[in-house]
Structure formats: structure tokens, C-alpha cells
Amino acid sequence: MTALLDQLKTAPRSVLGKLPGVNGDDDDSRRPLPVSGMLAAACTLGVGLAVLTTLTLVGWMAAPRGALGQGLPAVFRTAAQLWLAAHQTGFAIPGGHVGLLPLGLMVLPAFLLYRAGRWMARDADLRVRLPERLPKNSPREKANARRRAQLLLVVQAGVSLAAPYALLAGLIALVAQNDVTQPFIGDALLSHFLLAFLVGALATARTIGSWATMLRLLPERVRALTVGTAVATLIMLAGGLIMVLAAVVFNLGEVRALSSQLSTGFVGGVLLFLLQGLYLPNAVIWGMSYISGPGFAFGTGTLIAPTGVQMGMVPSLPLLGALPDSGPVPSVMMAVVALPFAAGAVAGVMVARIAPSHSYEAAPLWGFFSGVCTGLLAGVLAGLSGGPLRGGRLSVVGPSVWEVALSVALEVGVAAGISAGLANWLLLSRKARAPLDRAAAPVRKVGAALSRAAGRVGLAESDARPLPGHWMDATEADTQPIPVIRDDWQDEHASAAGPDTAPHVRPPAPPPRKDIVDESDDRGGHVIYVDPYAWDRD
Structure with a gap:
């Protein structure tokens, strides 16, 4: 489709470009x-x-x-x-x-x-x-x-x-x-x-x-809520997908029996498989509703939830063979209700790390608000995944919108509020310790300098005088010009003339005179001279 759009984009311009007086600039x-x-x-x-x-x-x-x-x-x-x-x-x-x-x-x-x-x-x-x-x-x-x-x-x-x-x-x-x-x-x-x-x-x-x-x-706070809501929703949808796959594996015999009863042929079988794949996202959202607690229905008077299953007649779709039979649910299935709380804990940490609050009271509220946003999104998904099939008994299919929204908002919101508060407290505590660490930094620097000085004791040369001449390192060589050698510099190669040649000794420089002021040297305009006798000439 992109190639078709590109042709529509370039074809009229190629025609217009050939007309006189039309600018062909892109x-x-x-x-x-x-x-x-x-x-x-x-x-x-x-x-x-x-x-x-x-x-x-x-x-x-x-x-x-x-x-x-x-x-x-x-x-x-x-x-x-x-x-x-x-x-x-x-x-x-x-x-x-x-x-x-x-x-x-x-x-x-x-x-x-x-x-x-x-x-x-x-x-x-x-x-x-x-x-x-x-x-x-x-x-x-x-x-x-x-x-x-x-x-x-x-x-x-x-x-x-x-x-x-x-x-x-x-x-x-x-x-x-x-x-x-x-x-x-x-x-x-x-x-x-x-x-x-x-x-x-x-x-x-x-x-x-x-x-x-x-x-x-997005603004920082909106970005934190968006990321927290997306993370919590994805975790719950991943749990719903695992529930659907596990149900299909455990009820694989019933799924095969329904597939064999339809006798659709090759092309019909491919189309039937494609239809079931298209309904797989609906089943994943139903699994998320099951994990959150309210469950879902497949007909009036039916309920598939962790608290129990009450089923009726269902259409002959092989994917529906994975639905459980009517009766009580094993108590171990109640453990799936802990997944929304885990999703909320992760979402709260994300909210606190992306947009930390300066007060301890605000962070739990923002975490709970991310749970409310997750509940609203879960309610929208629940509404999209369900709907009626004609009328009568199949007029109610799928999860309840308000039940899923309320359950997810409370479960995810409470866990997100607690985790956001703890994560924000840790971040504020770390920031509070930062000034103490900065105050102790000079002490650590002095200690490191003393350690380096102590390590160099006894390793210095006997003659600590600086080397004669102008020595530049690599940094200076990149930024400073090479100096011109003057006559009053010491000859560092004098020792090569022989043992009898006495090295040139520079005479001591006379002390500078303080009664002479060179007013022509202003050092590039950075020296201001004040006339001490100006008051006498006024």
C-alpha cells in the first residue's frame, strides 16, 4: 500500500513539474x-x-x-x-x-x-x-x-x-x-x-x-501514568494469554472432538482456524477478567470465575471446548487473583521512578490513580471483547464492564499506591543522603592526596630542580605556540662539550626597581594606572 501511496504522491507532481511556471521544488x-x-x-x-x-x-x-x-x-x-x-x-x-x-x-x-x-x-x-x-x-x-x-x-x-x-x-x-x-x-x-x-x-x-x-x-506526570497503566495492563493480558493456552492444553480432547464434528474440509478448516485466531484476543481479555475476579459469562445465568463455574449450552466452536465444566473450582485457582496485585506493584514502581514526588503523601495517590486508569482501560477492553449474539440466552456474552473496571482499579490501585509510596520514600532518602556525601567529598579528596604523597616518599629524585628550558606536554602543544629560545637561557647540552668545559652559570638578577613605572605596558588594557598627584593639579 505504501508503494501505491507513493505513486499517487509523485505522479501529479511529475505532471505539474512539466508545466511552465510551476516550481518543482519539493x-x-x-x-x-x-x-x-x-x-x-x-x-x-x-x-x-x-x-x-x-x-x-x-x-x-x-x-x-x-x-x-x-x-x-x-x-x-x-x-x-x-x-x-x-x-x-x-x-x-x-x-x-x-x-x-x-x-x-x-x-x-x-x-x-x-x-x-x-x-x-x-x-x-x-x-x-x-x-x-x-x-x-x-x-x-x-x-x-x-x-x-x-x-x-x-x-x-x-x-x-x-x-x-x-x-x-x-x-x-x-x-x-x-x-x-x-x-x-x-x-x-x-x-x-x-x-x-x-x-x-x-x-x-x-x-x-x-x-x-x-x-x-507527554508531560512528566502524564508520561509516568501512561507507562504505569501500560505496564500493568500488559502484565494482566499476559496472564490472560497463559490462562487461555493452559485451558486449551488441558481440554485438548474436547477441542479436537468439536473440530471433527464440524467436517468443514480443507478450505473450510483453514477458514475456521482463521476465525478462531481472530477471536483469540477476545479470549485473552476474558482470561484477564477471570484473573481479576469477576470472570465472564457465556449466556444469561452463566458465570466462569475463580469462585465457581456455572455453564449452559455453547455453540459448536472448537475454541469454546476449552471452557471448564460446571461445578466448583479447585482452591489453587484462587492464586491467580494475586496477579493484579503484582501488576500494580510493578506499575507503582514505574510511576515513582519516572516522576518522583517531593512529598511522601503524593506518591501513593499517583500510584492509586495509575490503578484507576488501568481499571478504566480494562473496562474498555472488556466492553470491546464481549457483546450479544442475536437475542435470547446469548444476549449476554463476555465480562461485565463495570465489574471488571472496579475490580482492576481497586486491586491494581492499592498495590500501586503502596509500591509507589515505598519507591518514592527510597528515592527521597537517597537524595537526602546526597548532601552528606558531597560534604564528605573534600575530606575524601584530602585523604586521597595524602595517600598519594605517602606513596611517593623515597621515590623522588635527589635533584628536585626543574629541568632547564621550556617543556610542554601534549595539551599545551595543541594550544600554545612554541617559545623562542633567548640568550639568557641555560644551555642544557653544555655537558656534551667535554669535562673541562665549565657550565655557564646565570648571574643573579638584580632586584626590580619600584620607583620606575612603565606606563607604556598596559598588559593588553587590563592594568589601570592612577596618578597620585592628580589632586594637587585641580
Whole structure:
């Protein structure tokens, strides 16, 4: 897709460059940011729909006739619905609506948007549009002004990509409607705008600098909270992934039995495997909800949690064979609840190290606030991972948003507050000991000098007089001119003339006269002479 965007970028300019009176300079031929964002959004939608149309066409040829509709228009309409589903756009169907959509399908538009955002940033040359006039104050204020300008630029780039992307998605939602499925237009506009804005802003920030530079665009306290929230969330998601893999391994026989019952064939088996892989992120978030305590449901009146399992009938999807049977849970499974506290402890240390507080009371509050942010993020992920499947008993699938958010906020927040307070106390104690160490530094230097002097006792030469002539080391030789030899210097090679030749002895210099003042020598203007008899001439 990048090559296609580059061709769109260079082709019009090559044509314009041939016209008389048109400047072909690259800086002058840069497009406005909204124009580049519109081209990037259109190419992203085109490439994404082309990929999904190809996959849908393969499934249409392998599936029974009529399963995906009749004719190529139905294939394209199905691909458009998959594209909307990749952005978590819900559908209204007879008897309910569908909200349980695979999160793995979001990888395709996110990747395309990231590449398009990078191309947009290069096409508009955002770096040369940063303000050149900064306040003439302290370096910290200049850095803050440049950071604010860069953040404003990142937001503008995200909006320039997200606005046309959402409008085009609304048109796709209108085209994808049929007698069975009706996409929600509002969900399509909102989901496309948010995804394009986040990914476009991230791509633009990545163009300005490296990943470490991207974090430095944020203020110190916001950067600490962002890193702490991300670390805690990643630790809990890693725990959820381990739970899912362990459940699949322990229930591998049930998974194989469900796979054999479907009898999908080779192409159908590949598509079924791909579908389960797309739902794997949903299962990982469900595992995170299980670890945090509230668990998740797969139907009304069901619950899969560390406190117990109450299951009902589930669809014949092989991945669902890893779900546990109804009944009590072994007490050893309660140990997984300790993982959110461990994640909070790590997040609190990160918050305190990135942005230490000057007071002992503020650090635990910032650590707890990072836990609250982690709970809000976990609630958003829980809402994206679940949703209804039609109506009736499968109208409730996935974890509860508010239960997961509250549990994660309390568990991670308490542990993060305690660890942030301890880490901040250690940092302040270390800073308090620093002045004592600096006060003892002269004493240590004197002791080291005495030790060196004592080590050189008895090793000095008998004649401690300086060597005759002008001797320069390497540093002086690089910065000072070589001196001119004068007649009054001692001849250091006099000993080579023979034993009978007496060395030249310099006569003692007469004492300087204090009654003569050389007023012509002002030493380069650094000497001021005062006339002591000026008062008598007034």
C-alpha cells in the first residue's frame, strides 16, 4: 500500500513539474495536511476492502451455494460487513443484534492506517511546520513550548486522517445493508473515527522521533501514568494469554472432538482456524477478567470465575471446548487473583521512578490513580471483547464492564499506591543522603592526596630542580605556540662539550626597581594606572 501511496504522491507532481511556471521544488509542492489525510484514508479503505473481498470470494467458492448470498454483489457486501466488523461496528439482525465481534480482525485496518499515517506525515512534511519562534525564557519553558506545538501537530494529523476515514465508512455502512443485517451508522462513524485518530496520531508521533521521543512529548506526570497503566495492563493480558493456552492444553480432547464434528474440509478448516485466531484476543481479555475476579459469562445465568463455574449450552466452536465444566473450582485457582496485585506493584514502581514526588503523601495517590486508569482501560477492553449474539440466552456474552473496571482499579490501585509510596520514600532518602556525601567529598579528596604523597616518599629524585628550558606536554602543544629560545637561557647540552668545559652559570638578577613605572605596558588594557598627584593639579 505504501508503494501505491507513493505513486499517487509523485505522479501529479511529475505532471505539474512539466508545466511552465510551476516550481518543482519539493518543499513548495507539499500538499496541505487535509488533502494528504483524505488520500491516505481513501487508499486505506480501498486496500482493506480489496483484501477482505479476496478472502470472502475464496470462502464463497468453498461454502455451500447461498450461504454468502447470490452473485458477486453479495460477496462485496459481505466483505464490506467484515470491514465494519473489524472496527467493532454492531449489526441489527432479526430477533436481536450482533455485538460479539473478533478483535483480531482489527489488526488489518490498524496496520493499514499506520502505514497510511506514516505516508501522510511524509507527504505533508509535518516536521518543517513546527513553530520556529519559541519563548526566550528558561530551557524548560522552551522545551514545554516545543512539546505543546508537537502535540498540537499530532492531534491535527490524527483528525486529518480520521475525519475523511469516518465519512467514507458511513458510505460503506449504507452500501453493506441488506434484508438480514443492518449496520449501525452511528457505531460505524464513531469506531472508524476513534481508530483512525489513535493510529494516525501514533504514526505521526513516530515520524517526529523514536518511540522514546514519543513518550517525551507527554508531560512528566502524564508520561509516568501512561507507562504505569501500560505496564500493568500488559502484565494482566499476559496472564490472560497463559490462562487461555493452559485451558486449551488441558481440554485438548474436547477441542479436537468439536473440530471433527464440524467436517468443514480443507478450505473450510483453514477458514475456521482463521476465525478462531481472530477471536483469540477476545479470549485473552476474558482470561484477564477471570484473573481479576469477576470472570465472564457465556449466556444469561452463566458465570466462569475463580469462585465457581456455572455453564449452559455453547455453540459448536472448537475454541469454546476449552471452557471448564460446571461445578466448583479447585482452591489453587484462587492464586491467580494475586496477579493484579503484582501488576500494580510493578506499575507503582514505574510511576515513582519516572516522576518522583517531593512529598511522601503524593506518591501513593499517583500510584492509586495509575490503578484507576488501568481499571478504566480494562473496562474498555472488556466492553470491546464481549457483546450479544442475536437475542435470547446469548444476549449476554463476555465480562461485565463495570465489574471488571472496579475490580482492576481497586486491586491494581492499592498495590500501586503502596509500591509507589515505598519507591518514592527510597528515592527521597537517597537524595537526602546526597548532601552528606558531597560534604564528605573534600575530606575524601584530602585523604586521597595524602595517600598519594605517602606513596611517593623515597621515590623522588635527589635533584628536585626543574629541568632547564621550556617543556610542554601534549595539551599545551595543541594550544600554545612554541617559545623562542633567548640568550639568557641555560644551555642544557653544555655537558656534551667535554669535562673541562665549565657550565655557564646565570648571574643573579638584580632586584626590580619600584620607583620606575612603565606606563607604556598596559598588559593588553587590563592594568589601570592612577596618578597620585592628580589632586594637587585641580
